[in-house]
Every structure is written in C-alpha cells, then in structure tokens.
Amino acid sequence: MGRSSKDKRDVYYRLAKEEGWRARSAFKLLQINDEFHLFEGVKKVVDLCAAPGSWSQVLSKKLRGDKGDVSDAKIIAVDLQAMAPIPGVVQLQGDITKVSTAQEIISHFSGDQADLVVCDGAPDVTGLHDIDEYIQAQLLLAALNITTHVLKKGGTFVAKIFRGKDVTLLYSQLKIFFPMVTVSKPRSSRDSSIEAFVVCQNYCPPEGYVPNMSNPLLDNHYDVDFNSLEGVNRVIVPFLACGDLSAYDSDKTYPLELTPGKEYQYHPPTQSPIHPPYQTACELKKKDMLSKPSSAATPTGKESAASAG
Ligand code: SAM
Numbered sequence: 075m076g077r078s079s080k081d082k083r084d085v086y087y088r089l090a091k092e093e094g095w096r097a098r099s100a101f102k103l104l105q106i107n108d109e110f111h112l113f114e115g116v117k118k119v120v121d122l123c124a125a126p127g128s129w130s131q132v133l134s135k136k137l138r139g140d141k142g143d144v145s146d147a148k149i150i151a152v153d154l155q156a157m158a159p160i161p162g163v164v165q166l167q168g169d170i171t172k173v174s175t176a177q178e179i180i181s182h183f184s185g186d187q188a189d190l191v192v193c194d195g196a197p198d199v200t201g202l203h204d205i206d207e208y209i210q211a212q213l214l215l216a217a218l219n220i221t222t223h224v225l226k227k228g229g230t231f232v233a234k235i236f237r238g239k240d241v242t243l244l245y246s247q248l249k250i251f252f253p254m255v256t257v258s259k260p261r262s263s264r265d266s267s268i269e270a271f272v273v274c275q276n277y278c279p280p281e282g283y284v285p286n287m288s289n290p291l292l293d294n295h296y297d298v299d300f301n302s303l304e305g306v307n308r309v310i311v312p313f314l315a316c317g318d319l320s321a322y323d324s325d326k327t328y329p330l331e332l333t334p335g336k337e338y339q340y341h342p343p344t345q346s347p348i349h350p351p352y353q354t355a356c357e358l359k360k361k362d363m364l365s366k367p368s369s370a371a372t373p374t375g376k377e378s379a380a381s382a383g
Pocket of ligand 1: 129130169170171195197
C-alpha cells in the first residue's frame with residue numbers, strides 16, 4: 075500500500091496532516107464548536123482521553139492563540155498514554171476512572187472547577203459490536219463521574235458516545251445531570267460509524283448529589299430494560315448534524331488535488347505516538363518477524379513465535 079493511499083481515501087486524515095493536527099479528530103471538535111460555540115467565556119478546560127492530542131491542540135489554539143501564550147486559560151489533558159508536549163497544555167498521564175486523577179486536575183486549577191470538560195475516549199476496539207458498545211458506555215460513565223468532580227455548575231460536558239441499542243440508558247443518565255443534552259454528529263465523523271458526540275449543557279447535579287466513581291450501569295437497581303420505558307420515563311435526546319454541512323463528507327473519496335492548480339504533496343503524520351502499546355508488533359512486522367497464522371503445512375504458533383524471537 076502506497077504512502078498516499080490513506081490520504082486518498084480519507085480527506086480529513088490528509089487535511090489534518092496538512093494543517094498540523096495530530097489526528098483527524100481535531101475536525102470533530104472544531105465542527106461541534108461551530109454549532110455550539112463551546113469555547114465562549116471558557117477559562118478552564120479538561121481534555122479527558124486526550125492522546126495523541128489533536129483536541130488539546132484545538133483547545134490551545136482557540137483559548138490561548140497559535141503559540142499557546144495569548145491568554146492564561148488553563149487546559150489540562152489526561153490520558154493513560156504519554157503525549158508529546160503541546161504549548162499551554164498541562165498533561166497528566168493517568169486513568170480517568172480514578173478519583174486521584176480528579177484530585178490532581180483540581181489541584182492544577184488551584185481548587186477551582188472547569189468551565190468545560192471534553193472526552194473523546196475510546197477503548198481498544200475488539201470488533202465485537204456488543205462488547206465495544208458496552209466498554210464505550212463504561213468509559214463514558216467514567217468520564218461523567220470524573221466530570222461531576224471537576225465541572226462547575228452551569229458548565230458543559232462533551233463526550234464521544236456510540237449510538238448502540240442501549241444508548242437511551244446513557245441519555246437518561248446524562249439528563250440527570252444536565253437539563254440540555256444533544257447528540258451531535260460532525261461531518262468528519264463517518265456516517266458508517268455509530269460514533270456521535272453528546273453535548274451536555276448547564277451542569278446541574280441533583281440536590282444533595284455527592285460526586286463518586288461508582289458505575290450506575292453495574293448497579294443492580296439499574297437492571298431494567300430501558301428501551302421499554304415510555305412517556306415521561308423515556309428521555310428523548312435531540313439529534314443534530316453539526317458543523318458546516320458543505321464541509322467534506324468523511325465517507326467520500328476526494329481527488330488528491332483539492333485546490334485546482336495546487337499539486338498534491340504528501341505530509342507525514344504531525345506527531346506519531348511516543349510509546350504506543352503496538353510498537354513492538356510494528357517493529358517485528360517491519361522485519362517480517364511476526365508469527366504467521368499456523369496451518370497444517372506451517373509450524374505451530376508456538377514454534378513460529380520461537381523462530382521469530
Ligand atoms: N481526542 C484525541 C485526539 O484528538 O488526539 C484522541 C483520543 S483517542 C480516540 C482515545 C484515547 O482514550 C486513547 O489515547 C486512550 O489511551 C484513551 N483512554 C482510554 N481509556 C482511558 C482511561 N481509562 N483513562 C485515560 N485515557 C483513556
């Protein structure tokens with residue numbers, strides 16, 4: 075496969091490199107912002123599950139200017155993975171399911187709370203849809219839990235969600251904390267993907283709510299079929315396609331020369347991950363040392379691995 079083949083297939087992948095974003099996801103946050111003006115008046119923001127950092131780049135650019143030094147807006151990025159530095163962004167390598175991470179975030183805000191929390195978190199996808207949807211839901215709830223520790227009343231929470239069959243349960247849970255919940259689908263998010271983003275506005279926890287890290291999906295009393303709920307018990311969340319609708323369609327293939335007369339130029343990725351978990355596998359693959367699937371004619375998996383090592 076040539077170096078330009080992904081550039082050809084995916085216009086947002088190509089534009090991200092041309093414009094210096096670390097991932098094509100940058101366009102998703104930009105397009106959500108086009109619709110919701112998320113950054114107006116924002117001084118403190120948390121980017122959960124931030125690596126490799128394209129959302130943090132957007133936050134830094136929008137809140138602190140091109141070089142990250144125009145304002146004193148505080149941006150805190152959290153991820154399990156290490157991230158290369160971004161001007162004006164404080165990075166915490168940590169787990170969003172841990173209360174200690176919430177405490178660390180607050181300590182960087184000198185005890186204050188955030189105006190905005192964003193989360194583009196995704197677990198490693200298994201390809202088994204039910205499991206992927208379930209794990210994504212768990213991550214969203216973890217993001218909601220940590221948000222209840224760090225977000226100020228009236229603040230906004232934006233998070234990736236998979237619109238799977240139990241998504242109404244998640245909407246109901248979000249509506250407990252936010253009177254306004256909208257599902258948005260940026261143009262840069264493929265139609266073929268069940269991914270969308272919830273934009274939850276005007277944080278208002280129930281009276282007496284004490285932030286904690288427990289997971290309501292795993293609590294027994296939540297063990298009901300939420301799809302069977304009706305009337306006022308069923309929460310309907312509006313769905314909105316967002317961003318400029320004349321923007322590129324992420325499911326379409328575009329010619330490599332987008333600007334007439336401007337020759338296509340290949341750009342390497344803006345910032346490769348620093349210690350990705352798949353690094354060893356990539357190095358072995360380059361040297362053709364990855365064990366091949368075993369068959370009757372080839373050695374067993376164990377023997378292949380031994381000969382590869
Ligand atoms: N928004 C990022 C960007 O624009 O570059 C891309 C985020 S990537 C799709 C999903 C990230 O979620 C991964 O970097 C992964 O390490 C992170 N993640 C998954 N589970 C996490 C957890 N429990 N705590 C912190 N980060 C987590």
